[in-house]
Amino acid sequence: MKFADLHLHTQFSDGTFTPEELAGHGARLGFAAMALTDHDTVEGCARMGVACAAAGIEFIPGTELTAELGDTELHLLGYFLDTHNEKLLREIARFQAVRQNRIHEMVAAINKLGVPLAAESVFALANCKSPGRPHVARAMIKAGLVKNLDEAFEWFLKKGRPAWVPKAKMSALEGIELIHQAGGLAVMAHPGLNRTDDIIPALVEAGLDGIECFHTKHSTAMSERYLEIAEKYDLLVTGGSDCHGFSKNKPLIGTVKLPYEHVERLYAARQNRKSEIGNRK
Ligand code: AMP
Ligand code: ZN
Ligand code: FE
Ligand code: FE
Numbered sequence: 001m002k003f004a005d006l007h008l009h010t011q012f013s014d015g016t017f018t019p020e021e022l023a024g025h026g027a028r029l030g031f032a033a034m035a036l037t038d039h040d041t042v043e044g045c046a047r048m049g050v051a052c053a054a055a056g057i058e059f060i061p062g063t064e065l066t067a068e069l070g071d072t073e074l075h076l077l078g079y080f081l082d083t084h085n086e087k088l089l090r091e092i093a094r095f096q097a098v099r100q101n102r103i104h105e106m107v108a109a110i111n112k113l114g115v116p117l118a119a120e121s122v123f124a125l126a127n128c129k130s131p132g133r134p135h136v137a138r139a140m141i142k143a144g145l146v147k148n149l150d151e152a153f154e155w156f157l158k159k160g161r162p163a164w165v166p167k168a169k170m171s172a173l174e175g176i177e178l179i180h181q182a183g184g185l186a187v188m189a190h191p192g193l194n195r196t197d198d199i200i201p202a203l204v205e206a207g208l209d210g211i212e213c214f215h216t217k218h219s220t221a222m223s224e225r226y227l228e229i230a231e232k233y234d235l236l237v238t239g240g241s242d243c244h245g246f247s248k249n250k251p252l253i254g255t256v257k258l259p260y261e262h263v264e265r266l267y268a269a270r271q272n273r274k275s276e277i278g279n280r281k
Contacts, residue, residue, distance in 0.1 A: 002260035004033035005253055006060065007077065007189065007212065007240025011127070012044030013064075014134040016245030019044050022253065023051035025243075029254045033263045035060035035079055035240070037189075040095040041130045042083040058263070063092065064189060065178075068169040069199045075189035076172065077212065077238070078179035080270045085182035091170070096129040098168040103131050109163040110136075110156055115145055133157045134244065172199075173206045185209040185269055187238050192222035197229070204233045209269060214239025216255045236269055237262045 009015030010022055017025070019036065026034045034057055036048045045061035052059035061083050065076045081088060103126075107119040117140055125142065126135035137152035146152045156163040170178070179186040187210035188203060200211070213226040214237075223239075230237045239258035243251060 002032035003030075003257035004035075004058075004260060004263045005031055005240045005243070005256060006033075006035040006062070006079070006238045006258060006263075007037050007064075007215065007242045007256075008034060008253065009038050009064075009242070009244045010036065010044045010048065012041050013038035013128060013130040014126075014132045014244055017243075017251075019048035020051045022243070023048060023055050023057060025251050025253045026052070026057050027055035031057055031257075032260055033058040033060065035062045035077075037062040037064040037077050037240070039064050039066070039130050039132060040092045040099065041128070042081055042088070042092070043129065045081075045083045060263075060266075062184070065092075065095075065175045066167055066169050067172040067175040069172040069202060072194070072196050072199050073169060074172060074191075074194055074196050074199065074203075076170075076175045076179065077187040077189045078182065078184040079187060079238075079266060081179065081182045081184040088178060088182040091178055093129075095168065095170070099131055100129075102165050102167060103136065105165045106133070106136050106157070106163045109165065110140075113156075113162055115140075115156075117143060117145060136163075172203060176203070176206050176208060180207060180273075183270075183274075185236065185266060185273070187212055187236065190215040190217060190242065191226055191229075192218045200229060200233065204235070208235065210236030210238050210266070212238045212240065214256050214258055216241050216243075216252060236265055238266070 010019050049059045062079045067076045110117050122139040125139045137149045140146045140152045176186040189212050213223050239256050241253045241256045243253040
């Protein structure tokens, strides 16, 4: 049976693997298709595409955007993006700049508590345009300020803790539109994590194409629930591990194996979208 992982992060955002390492794990696990969904960037897609091709794996270029609808935060996955689309690149660059400022704000809050962390050490470790909280946490571990990621998040970085700084979010409707105008399909990420089912009808109304039913942190009951919702609203079904690297001493990739039939439906939807746009021109 063929299967896919459509939610993956590399060093181009807060993952720890290079695209080549990630493709290598994909090959070892026998994946037929993989998508890269780094936060607010498509920069890793070129290398990931080459690495997947070399390993005989189909590759789908993507990203993960942080969005909001009213007061509800959600993550939007974009698939089959034109990674050279000007508007997409301009918008994500804006969010990358916000992420970089946010690192300075988090470090300042940490320093205010008397903990000596240098912003430069976070940027050096992140070495990417889309730095985030995991990089702050890893820099704190490296400096011997905390023992592990859990301590960094529990003591400093998680919502409500002293160094938590809210992240600027795109409006969900703009996010869907941004993905569409870049030739992509817009998918709601890990709905079970955010418990945001009440906003699904509005997202569907705004043109949402799919929903991530399978995710490492979804229980079987949750996956079944979202499969029903996908059916009800005629949404595409996706799934992925959301691998950021090692978790409990082994690579997280492999925890979710999306049956390939769903990838075929994504290809068909993308093809339909292309002909619709072609007909309009
Ligand atoms: P950010 O986008 O900067 O707000 O960081 C969000 C990322 O931090 C998520 O994608 C997770 O990878 C990671 N994360 C969030 N909460 C935790 C936690 N409690 N422990 C470890 N990692 C976390
Ligand atoms: Zn992440
Ligand atoms: Fe997410
Ligand atoms: Fe993710």
